Amino acid sequence: MQRADLGSHRATPYLRRTAVLPAAALALFVLLAAGASLPQDTRADGESVTVRLTPDAYAMARDVEALRTVDYGAFVLLELSPDAYDDLRARGVELMRRPASTKLLLQGTTIDTRSGSRRELATPGVWGDGFHLIQLIGPAKNVWIASLEAAGIELLQYYDPNAFLIRAKPDELAAVGGLDFVAWMGPYLPEYRVSSDLLTRSGRIENVSVTIYDGATNHDTVGATIAAIQQLGGILVERGSARGADRFVTVLFALPATSVRPVARLSDATWLNFRAPFYPDEDEMSAQIIAGNTAPLNPGYNGWQAGVGVTGNGVTVAVLDRGYDTG
Helix, strand or coil, X not given: CEECXXXXXXXXXXXXXXXXXXXXXXXXXXXXXXXXXXXXXXXXXXXXXXXXXXXXXXXXXXXXXXXXXXXXXXCEEEEECHHHHHHHHHHCCCCEEECCCCEEEECCEEEECCCCCHHHHCCECCECCEEEEEEECCCCEHHHHHHHHHCCCEXXXXXXXXXXXXXXXXXXXXXXXXXXXXXXXXXXXXXXXXXXXXXXXXXXXXXXXXXXXXXXXXXXXXXHHHHHHHHCCCEEEEECCCCCCXXXXXXXXXXXXXXXXXXXXXXXXXXXXXXXXXXXXXXHHHHHHHHCCCCCCCCCCHXXXXXXXXXXXXXXXXXXXXXXXXX
């Protein structure tokens, strides 16, 4: 049984946003907490199952042979074989089934992080400096983050589940490969960096947003990347700037569709997507001028609207918060 306590630190959300559970999800949580089984077991044959237990529930499950145990103090995550999972359910142990954390979805590509762990590739000379992906064995603990940063690893972006985009040198990657809370690591390939809708466009694409890593100390990586994109036919439209501790700069280009993939292969380009043109809302006075209501141009024009047939009769307007359609 593999146990990865590394202290009983509480889990700390890292680059996550808090979400409010809708009623249906809350009801499912209550059912699971009461030990009820899911209506349908959707795991693939032989696929491991991850469950979350309270400390009291874990006390009843200590004798179960887990593939991995991660103790967060307030709760415990167990990765179980199908047989061990069925055993816990048969005992009536209170548990909450967690989604599979062995797959990363990146722009239509599914990475199975169980197959061919690339930790053995993290040796000097195999990978160059640049962007890589790592997946942890569970939600990040403060102590894990501190260990990565102490090894010189720069955590740039979170990817669900439990994965990060990092910037590292080969010797730093070798150190990361030896950390027992790192489940998988692999290169951040160019095909992961392009929004799928951008690849369907042709000709000259207006408003291509390119996110560029700004990590230079003695070298202008943003300026060098902009120059490289211009060499590929890109026309600079707008350049942003990094904010605070943010290490990324967003730059807008008009770009030939044939140059999208070459831009994604530039070492400091991390993301490309299409940005729809922005049309600011017209204010009320401007709208009245355009409509020809200028004599007099004053607030309170219900009479004028009625005269041109704009009464609102038969029109219903509803303003609904996002999520209404999904319960």
